[in-house]
Amino acid sequence: MHLKSLSLVNFKNYEQVEVPFSQKINCFVGENGVGKTNVLDAIHYLALCKSNLNPVDTQNIRYDQEYCVIQGLFHRKGKEENIYCGIRTQKKKQFKRNQKEYQKLSEHIGLIPLVMISPMDSILINGGSEERRKFMNGVIAQYSRIYLENLIQYNRALTQRNRLLKDFAAKHSFNREMLEIWDQQLIRYGEPLFIERKRFVDDLLPVFATFYEHVSLKKEQVTLAYQGQLLETDFKKGLMESVEKDRYVQYTTFGIHKDDLAMDLGDYSLKKSGSQGQQKTFLVALKLAEFEFIRKLTDIRPILLLDDIFDKFDTTRVKQIIGLVAENHFGQIFITDTNESRLLGILKSLPANHRVFKIDHEGTIDQMEV
Numbered sequence: 001m002h003l004k005s006l007s008l009v010n011f012k013n014y015e016q017v018e019v020p021f022s023q024k025i026n027c028f029v030g031e032n033g034v035g036k037t038n039v040l041d042a043i044h045y046l047a048l049c050k051s052n053l054n055p056v057d058t059q060n061i062r063y064d065q066e067y068c069v070i071q072g073l074f075h076r077k078g079k080e081e082n083i084y085c086g087i088r089t090q091k092k093k094q095f096k097r098n099q100k101e102y103q104k105l106s107e108h109i110g111l112i113p114l115v116m117i118s119p120m121d122s123i124l125i126n127g128g129s130e131e132r133r134k135f136m137n138g139v140i141a142q143y144s145r146i147y148l149e150n151l152i153q154y155n156r157a158l159t160q161r162n163r164l165l166k167d168f169a170a171k172h173s174f175n176r177e178m179l180e181i182w183d184q185q186l187i188r189y190g191e192p193l194f195i196e197r198k199r200f201v202d203d204l205l206p207v208f209a210t211f212y213e214h215v216s217l218k219k220e221q222v223t224l225a226y227q228g229q230l231l232e233t234d235f236k237k238g239l240m241e242s243v244e245k246d247r248y249v250q251y252t253t254f255g256i257h258k259d260d261l262a263m264d265l266g267d268y269s270l271k272k273s274g275s276q277g278q279q280k281t282f283l284v285a286l287k288l289a290e291f292e293f294i295r296k297l298t299d300i301r302p303i304l305l306l307d308d309i310f311d312k313f314d315t316t317r318v319k320q321i322i323g324l325v326a327e328n329h330f331g332q333i334f335i336t337d338t339n340e341s342r343l344l345g346i347l348k349s350l351p352a353n354h355r356v357f358k359i360d361h362e363g364t365i366d367q368m369e370v
Contacts, residue, residue: 113302157185301331
């Protein structure tokens with residue numbers, strides 16, 4: 001699978017551009033602030049129905065305009081797929097596949113598998129548990145439609161249960177039977193989510209460890225460990241035992257929405273003890289393992305986006321990473337970098353087909369002769 005061409009109208013800093021791509025490596029070079037990341041974010045939109053940078057869709061419309069359009073022509077399993085995303089102020093986001101509009105955006109997730117590595121990934125290490133749950137959810141949802149539907153239903157039930165707890169507090173009343181209605185929903189949808197998350201982490205770990213060793217050129221032991229209340233306590237029992245606490249704090253304190261993912265280097269927490277270089281290597285290896293995991297389960301090579309990930313890596317490490325992803329094992333790759341000469345030098349040493357695009361401050365994208 002690969003993206004043949006991308007068309008943007010009024011998307012962020014781009015008034016109107018259309019770019020044809022190589023089936024293998026596509027690089028965007030230019031100074032900071034010219035919009036290299038915006039191109040990758042447009043591809044992210046077409047795959048996952050949302051921006052990787054700004055969750056407010058209308059804020060991705062070019063300044064002083066009322067709409068934007070992102071359109072991509074993909075080649076997938078021998079067929080062309082025309083994916084359209086239209087955003088208008090004060091209107092619902094519109095997604096189409098081959099001119100047919102989706103009724104639910106969740107129907108599109110998984111059609112275009114994608115993995116993105118960016119500086120924002122540091123939040124997986126330094127942020128709260130919610131960020132690591134998002135990571136697990138984002139990966140699993142790309143290969144399991146059932147998981148995504150269960151997640152949507154679980155979150156709806158959780159919202160209703162929390163609202164009921166607040167109503168009880170406001171009215172100085174309590175009805176256990178009403179609460180149990182939502183307990184049953186949390187259990188129904190939460191238990192399969194728990195099982196799938198645990199399986200995912202267990203299966204991902206050996207793949208991740210292999211990539212870490214390759215990227216780091218070291219033998220350090222790295223660990224991913226799934227942390228969840230359901231590992232210790234039955235779901236129904238946990239909800240029953242936390243009722244009084246839930247009434248006091250006015251939200252649900254037990255469930256899979258409290259899960260976490262422990263990231264360790266040796267016997268120490270990566271967040272507390274890992275150097276900046278170790279953390280960055282950890283994240284690159286984790287995302288490459290995500291790629292391999294999705295590829296095996298879907299039999300499709302995801303599109304790989306590498307956004308400005310080479311900052312603070314020496315040339316040897318950069319060459320190691322690019323050489324790895326340039327192998328036939330990987331599919332189409334998009335790279336952004338400010339160090340044009342370094343990137344061009346590395347690309348010349350690789351046999352893989354590639355195109356390099358220069359972006360200027362006017363939002364013009366020109367293909368370079370290399």
